[in-house]
Amino acid sequence: MLIRAPIPTTDLYFLNSCGDLVGRPWRRGPVQRMGANVFRVGERYLVIRRDVEDVIKEVLSNPTAEIIYLIDDNLNAVDDDGSLPEGYRTRLRTLRDDIYRRMLDRAALVVASSAAITEGLPAGTASRLINPVWRGTPRPRTALTLKAGERLDMVHLGTGSHGAGFQFLTPALEHVLARASNLHFNYFSARPLLQGLDNHPRVHRLRPKSWRAYQRALPGFRFHLGLYPISGTPFNAARSINKILEYTLAGCPAMYNAAWAAPHGLVDGHSAFLAGSTMEAWADYVMAIVEDPSQLAAVYDGARAQYAQMNDLSGQRAFWQDIFIRTGQ
Known part of the structure; x- marks a missing residue:
């Protein structure tokens, strides 16, 4: 299956630290890659922000799936922020009104990049916080x-x-x-x-x-x-x-x-x-x-x-x- 390149969120919050654990055609690994931004270990699925509809449907069609959903924007604040360019705001609304809400309905855990995001989750939603990471060392001065x-x-x-x-x-x-x-x-x-x-x-x-x-x-x-x-x-x-x-x-x-x-x-x-x-x-x-x-x-x-x-x-x-x-x- 042809898999598109991951979005930056996927690199920053998962692949930069765990990429060597993801199986490739030339090597085995404990993590199976289902899409650009979706990963699987047994019945546990990690969905990072968004992916193509066929991949999302495959995850949601598994009634025993334990879904972890990662989001790094406060989508609940999009409508009230006049500083966002309209095209970007439209893309965020589309994500919020589609994949984001479908994932929240099924997610066993939501992982977010800020407490400002988890504070806006539905009552009773299990959540954890995470910071991004890069590979590389800053050069001397x-x-x-x-x-x-x-x-x-x-x-x-x-x-x-x-x-x-x-x-x-x-x-x-x-x-x-x-x-x-x-x-x-x-x-x-x-x-x-x-x-x-x-x-x-x-x-x-x-x-x-x-x-x-x-x-x-x-x-x-x-x-x-x-x-x-x-x-x-x-x-x-x-x-x-x-x-x-x-x-x-x-x-x-x-x-x-x-x-x-x-x-x-x-x-x-x-x-x-x-x-x-x-x-x-x-x-x-x-x-x-x-x-x-x-x-x-x-x-x-x-x-x-x-x-x-x-x-x-x-x-x-x-x-x-x-x-x-x-x-x-």
């Missing part, structure tokens, strides 16, 4: 030893689902690009997201990559400062620590909203740059870094230490061994 006035590349690693973040950043970027001629801003998108600022000579819109290509490219990026503003909506409150790991793997420290990042254990000036909720606060903080770029390497060192704690591959593997695989490998 060599590329971050900048002097004042040297080119400083900022980057936003979000996609179209972070539309509100780009709207927030636009006036702040306009302000800092006008004040510092060594600043550049990079982002990945198939279409312009920064209004007229996309025509600025130091704004670089990069071609989006497939998930596989992005994973390969991430450790080779050469940016100096990540920017990740998150508006305070119920949907965003459920976002996982994934972007924290991504920016560190990309080799740079990052700036986050203090209200979102501090609860995840990030410390301002040590493992991240934590800014206030206003455009002015972000612009001022960026300019402070421009004036003293030595902060970049020091904070990145803290981010690397934080990554080592957050990116718990062995812990995620033990989690799935306990509730799904149960082979002790």
Whole structure:
């Protein structure tokens, strides 16, 4: 059977830690792969977010199936979050109104990436929490030893689902690009997201990559400062620590909203740059870094230490061994 490539959620929450336990045509393994994002061990099934209808039907047609369903977005908050692009909101609604609800009706356990998701589950639903993990080690700080006035590349690693973040950043970027001629801003998108600022000579819109290509490219990026503003909506409150790991793997420290990042254990000036909720606060903080770029390497060192704690591959593997695989490998 031809199986499509998994979605990022499947890699981040299962395959990165347990991929070697999944059977392949050339090797045996305790885990059978039924679809891109569906796995089986005996009568236990792990369904990660979504899959094609034939695979979902096969799982649900087994009356003795013990289904574990994993979800990493707060689908109950979609209708109330005006910051989401309409196309993305439509896809989330489709998932919520179809596979998500069918899985909740049958799931013995729901695994989620945030307590904000489990709090919205139907009463009595058994649930557990899990964090994403990546394979790879952040590189040393060599590329971050900048002097004042040297080119400083900022980057936003979000996609179209972070539309509100780009709207927030636009006036702040306009302000800092006008004040510092060594600043550049990079982002990945198939279409312009920064209004007229996309025509600025130091704004670089990069071609989006497939998930596989992005994973390969991430450790080779050469940016100096990540920017990740998150508006305070119920949907965003459920976002996982994934972007924290991504920016560190990309080799740079990052700036986050203090209200979102501090609860995840990030410390301002040590493992991240934590800014206030206003455009002015972000612009001022960026300019402070421009004036003293030595902060970049020091904070990145803290981010690397934080990554080592957050990116718990062995812990995620033990989690799935306990509730799904149960082979002790």
